[in-house]
Amino acid sequence: MALLILAPLTTAALAVVIPRRGRGLAFVTAVVVGAAVTGLFRELRDHGVRIHQVGGWGAPLGIDLRVDGLALLMLCVTAGIGIAVALYATRYFASNLNLGQNRPQEPKDEATHRDYYFWPIFLFLWTALNALFLSADIFNLYVTLELLGFAAVTLVALAGGPAALSAALRYLTVSLSASLFYLLGVGLVFGQCGTVDLPSLAAQRESGPALWVALGLMTGGLITKAALFPMHFWLPPAHANAPAPVSALLSALVVKGPFYILLRLWFEAFPTLLTPAVTQGFGVLGAGAILWGSIQALRQQRLKLLVAYSTVAQLGYLFLLLPLCSNSGGGGMAWSGALMLLGAHACAKAAMFLAAGNILHVTGHDRIQGLDGFARSLPMSAFAFGLAGLSLVGLPPSGGFAGKWLLLNAALTQGQWWWVAILLIGGLLAAAYVARVLTHAFTHLDGEATVRHALPRIMEWTPLGLALLAVLLGFASDGAARLLEVGAPALAQAAKGRMEP
Amino acid sequence: MSVHGLVLLGILFSSFVTGVAIFFLKEENHRTRTWLNLLGAGLKLILVAALLWGTYRGQTYSLTLEFLPGIDFALGADSNSVLFVTLSTVLWFWTTLYAVGYLEHSPNRSRFFGFFSLCVTATTGIALSANLVTFLTFFELLTVSTYPLVVHRGTKDALGGGRIYLGYTLAGGALLLLAVAWLHSLAGPVAFKARGVIQSLAAGHRVELQVIFVLFMLGLGVKAAILPLHGWLPKAMVAPAPVSALLHAVAVVKAGAFGIVRVVYDVYGVETASELNVLQPLALAAGATIVYGSIRALFQDELKKRLAYSTVSQVSYIVLGVAILSPVASIGGLVHLVHQGLMKITLFFGAGNYAEALGIHKVSEMNGVGRRMPLTTSAFTIGALGMMGTPFLAGAVSKHYLKLGAEESGDTWAVWILTVSGLLNAAYFIPILWRAWFKPPSDPHPAPGSAKRTEPPWALVVPPVVTALMVIWAGLFAEQPFSPLAWVKLVAQREFGH
Numbered sequence: 001m002a003l004l005i006l007a008p009l010t011t012a013a014l015a016v017v018i019p020r021r022g023r024g025l026a027f028v029t030a031v032v033v034g035a036a037v038t039g040l041f042r043e044l045r046d047h048g049v050r051i052h053q054v055g056g057w058g059a060p061l062g063i064d065l066r067v068d069g070l071a072l073l074m075l076c077v078t079a080g081i082g083i084a085v086a087l088y089a090t091r092y093f094a095s096n097l098n099l100g101q102n103r104p105q106e107p108k109d110e111a112t113h114r115d116y117y118f119w120p121i122f123l124f125l126w127t128a129l130n131a132l133f134l135s136a137d138i139f140n141l142y143v144t145l146e147l148l149g150f151a152a153v154t155l156v157a158l159a160g161g162p163a164a165l166s167a168a169l170r171y172l173t174v175s176l177s178a179s180l181f182y183l184l185g186v187g188l189v190f191g192q193c194g195t196v197d198l199p200s201l202a203a204q205r206e207s208g209p210a211l212w213v214a215l216g217l218m219t220g221g222l223i224t225k226a227a228l229f230p231m232h233f234w235l236p237p238a239h240a241n242a243p244a245p246v247s248a249l250l251s252a253l254v255v256k257g258p259f260y261i262l263l264r265l266w267f268e269a270f271p272t273l274l275t276p277a278v279t280q281g282f283g284v285l286g287a288g289a290i291l292w293g294s295i296q297a298l299r300q301q302r303l304k305l306l307v308a309y310s311t312v313a314q315l316g317y318l319f320l321l322l323p324l325c326s327n328s329g330g331g332g333m334a335w336s337g338a339l340m341l342l343g344a345h346a347c348a349k350a351a352m353f354l355a356a357g358n359i360l361h362v363t364g365h366d367r368i369q370g371l372d373g374f375a376r377s378l379p380m381s382a383f384a385f386g387l388a389g390l391s392l393v394g395l396p397p398s399g400g401f402a403g404k405w406l407l408l409n410a411a412l413t414q415g416q417w418w419w420v421a422i423l424l425i426g427g428l429l430a431a432a433y434v435a436r437v438l439t440h441a442f443t444h445l446d447g448e449a450t451v452r453h454a455l456p457r458i459m460e461w462t463p464l465g466l467a468l469l470a471v472l473l474g475f476a477s478d479g480a481a482r483l484l485e486v487g488a489p490a491l492a493q494a495a496k497g498r499m500e501p
Numbered sequence: 502m503s504v505h506g507l508v509l510l511g512i513l514f515s516s517f518v519t520g521v522a523i524f525f526l527k528e529e530n531h532r533t534r535t536w537l538n539l540l541g542a543g544l545k546l547i548l549v550a551a552l553l554w555g556t557y558r559g560q561t562y563s564l565t566l567e568f569l570p571g572i573d574f575a576l577g578a579d580s581n582s583v584l585f586v587t588l589s590t591v592l593w594f595w596t597t598l599y600a601v602g603y604l605e606h607s608p609n610r611s612r613f614f615g616f617f618s619l620c621v622t623a624t625t626g627i628a629l630s631a632n633l634v635t636f637l638t639f640f641e642l643l644t645v646s647t648y649p650l651v652v653h654r655g656t657k658d659a660l661g662g663g664r665i666y667l668g669y670t671l672a673g674g675a676l677l678l679l680a681v682a683w684l685h686s687l688a689g690p691v692a693f694k695a696r697g698v699i700q701s702l703a704a705g706h707r708v709e710l711q712v713i714f715v716l717f718m719l720g721l722g723v724k725a726a727i728l729p730l731h732g733w734l735p736k737a738m739v740a741p742a743p744v745s746a747l748l749h750a751v752a753v754v755k756a757g758a759f760g761i762v763r764v765v766y767d768v769y770g771v772e773t774a775s776e777l778n779v780l781q782p783l784a785l786a787a788g789a790t791i792v793y794g795s796i797r798a799l800f801q802d803e804l805k806k807r808l809a810y811s812t813v814s815q816v817s818y819i820v821l822g823v824a825i826l827s828p829v830a831s832i833g834g835l836v837h838l839v840h841q842g843l844m845k846i847t848l849f850f851g852a853g854n855y856a857e858a859l860g861i862h863k864v865s866e867m868n869g870v871g872r873r874m875p876l877t878t879s880a881f882t883i884g885a886l887g888m889m890g891t892p893f894l895a896g897a898v899s900k901h902y903l904k905l906g907a908e909e910s911g912d913t914w915a916v917w918i919l920t921v922s923g924l925l926n927a928a929y930f931i932p933i934l935w936r937a938w939f940k941p942p943s944d945p946h947p948a949p950g951s952a953k954r955t956e957p958p959w960a961l962v963v964p965p966v967v968t969a970l971m972v973i974w975a976g977l978f979a980e981q982p983f984s985p986l987a988w989v990k991l992v993a994q995r996e997f998g999h
Contacts, residue, residue, distance in 0.1 A: 336570065390645065395642075395645065395674075396637060397568065397574070397638050402569055405569055405682065406570070408679075409686050412683055413686050420679065427675060427678075428671060428675055431667070439652070442652045442659075442660065444608075444654060474569070475566065475567065477569050477570060478569065481570040
């Protein structure tokens, strides 16, 4: 378990010292982390929740690392996306590519620089994510969240250029102040309860105004970082201006970190405080995100901004977990549904951003109006974009469908009609903005087709592979649901959502 | 997984693998692509023949995979599936041949045939689905794989038509999803079963089941082009002729109609559905669509549009047959599923040939075309006569059973609708035939060419001739074993238990 943190941390440090070996080190990390996650999966399946006491000290004094179904899912998703992005990045940063803005060829050493910087920060980001998912107390969660934020901001700035830098700066400001809010909340909780350990907090069953203030502060910080509507304003510029592999990492993984903490906080530490007002409130914000994000996506003129707004919308679905999981009946369905959506979205969105990166590279711009006939020059990327779109829309058999199906069933079982409507409308809006891009793939161009660009193969195959994964993920949903039951919070277990045939 | 399950998988994969392989072919690999296409289509034919024979002898086929929590991805072959899968496989074979000839020199053929194969995979998947979620999966796959075919030309018109198509069908898909999920939350996983599976719920959840039924009909009705939901069909006419043929006779419209058959017979069950009072409104909607489509068809000068409205009208025959509570009427409806497919595909092949060989797109340009393209026009004529309900052709058989059934159940209004529609069919087809055979060619035709015979290449002529012959066979030998009618009677026996 500790290996999951130590391996990327060590290689990150090494990559700082010997930047030329960044790629090789990332490869080593991928192998080690992949093996560790697989091992953990076996352990979890056979023995249930695993706890590792760092240094043998144990909870209130030392640091506990803990893995349950949820954490393992997040680790798996991180490993999968991390490996895919690393593959893509080997060529993306190596070949001299236009990044973000429509700039002509740049000097060779600048690209090399970028290559040198990317790998250590990427590995560092991976460390932060793994540590975050393994943490079992709210202070450690804070530390990892902060690390994650810094790594993410630096990666955005990597693109260079005024737009990327200003987006990065904005991201930094937002990220720092959100972390401060969260830290303040942690302080208050510690003052009130005398502990920051998740299980001990749950055992105390405290309540009172101070605790509510603390929870409010923490939640405010977290939803800002998770870019939940209406705190999403920083996300589109940051995600759209970053280099393609970075955009993929940010949208697929980084924003899920704070969401994960939010789940731990509400469902594990303070489940008694999850009143209907709170959960419905989260649901309303989520619904707002779905509608607003989708409508904004429909109005964007640039491809990467469209994809970024789609992230805002898709994050909204995750928050429907709260109203649907806190009621009687079908809680388990909502729990696994939303988390499946999370995994499917990670694959699909990473595929989409990588495909958009290819399009940007070949056409030299990403204005949607000017994309006519791009399927001719980039058939595989167009395919990847379309398949990823299937999952975002929620068409079967994609992972997106499996997730939505479960949420839909939970909502229907509980008679919460309004969420049913939101789920269906959200799907149609997603179809509209995906189709808006794909229409250009089929536009007929007079004369000869644009020359098929010699893009490195791995850059075409990676997004396609991820998109295929997202589409086929539905078939793994039964297994995923079983995995998520391991150590799931009481509310999600209450009504054993799994219907037996 | 037994050998019998593998047959089902083979039927799906024979076109799926073909499609995927074709995507990776270079545009110039004409020969390889054609062979792959025909190989896939041929293999599928053989497998379906095996399935047909096996089912006839009482062998059951089924295959399940783990899918959603608590729900399997299930394939199976009951007599309904076999009917539809045979139809789509046979017609796919001829359409593939036709498409190879039709698109000889146009760009993006690999993309076209790739999606073409996926489209057929989805259709056979719909036929072989054994439960609602599997059905939904293939239903949506069909929507998605057909879109690239509709917009294939990439012109402004095509893209516009595609957008409308996608809007309608995805909205329909969302309603269908809602219906499936809602029913699931009431009844658990719903597997298709002759005479329905929800009888036990009918008492306790009357209103809910009625609403769900309406949602089902709205969701499926978009594809089946029932009256207020038919708007996409004429617009989708911008697609190349083989696609139109496939859309109207085999894939999309048929999938909608087949879905309605499934929901009424194998989910609700006819008895439960009529007990819930939901069949009468469906029958009325179908009746209205029949008349409306025929009237609109009268006023279309564009040949393909006229055929499109004719489809709107004809597909509702199937729905009408299903919705009228009588075994005889359902025989008529189900057999029309096959018969309409045979006739309509012939007509669309013909329309495509006129456009391809002479550049004729409008009815008013068709003067004397019979003399120049006698084989095509003969096939077209047989299709048109069949549609009108001329004796000894396929259409007459379905109409005969529909009318008998309507009388049996006391729905005399339906008999009138069928009669009126028959007259209207004649009114919009006879002028075409008259122009084609008896008027002198009003040269110059839009396209250059001598006034002599100008049949297009054999790949375009053979398919309509073959399907026209099938129209005659299905009509003349309707009462023989191994005709569509004989099989449909078998189905009806299971559904009504007489």
